[in-house]
Amino acid sequence: MDLKEIQNLIKFVANSGVAEVKLETGDVKITIRTTLEGSTETTYVQQMPAQNMLQQAVAPQQIAPVVSTPVETPAADESSKYITVKSPIIGTFYRKPSPDKPMFVEVGSTIGKGDVLCVIEAMKLFNEIESEVSGKIVKILVDDMSPVEFDQPLFLVDPS
Structure with missing residues (x-):
């Protein structure tokens, strides 16, 4: 063949x-x-x-x-107006600082530059991932306590 x-x-x-x-x-x-x-x-x-x-x-x-x-x-054209926040490291994605605390952000949350969006655990170290843009969270692309790869999209942010 x-x-x-x-x-x-x-x-x-x-x-x-x-x-x-x-x-x-x-x-x-x-x-x-x-x-x-x-x-x-x-x-x-x-x-x-x-x-x-x-x-x-x-x-x-x-x-x-x-x-x-x-x-x-066709969904790629729809999300092109949004900014994608990507994982800077490999590790485990957490939406809360600890199990008894509230989530850092939800869909619809307004965020500013420097706000903590999530925590990624890598080699027993918890790294806070801060926003580099201001805007509104449109979509959360990763489930809580899921493994993430380097450069994997985590959030979609509407900068307007």
Whole structure:
């Protein structure tokens, strides 16, 4: 199966509305999964019988790359007027300073520059994340006590 056939198969699966397709022909296995956002994730695995592995060690064959076809969503245009507050570190996201205290911010809260928005725990240290902009919290993108990655969006802020 060549790359062109795989790309055509991905387009077909994405347009059909099927959640997952697995295809196995000879030494090739392909799994195509579509997510709720409309994007398609493709996993391409080439398996060889034991007798062909010795040949590959002598003369390696070229394996086709993993192909992913993202589909743009109209929601991106809607949120472009908002400022995204992103995580500066990897850790665990907390919306409260401690379990018995109230949340730092809620949707609709008006914030100013320097206000604490949340706490991120990294290596037993609790780091207060302060706002760099003034505005109104439109959306909170992460659940309380969830792990976050570096540069992961946390909040959407309307600066107007």
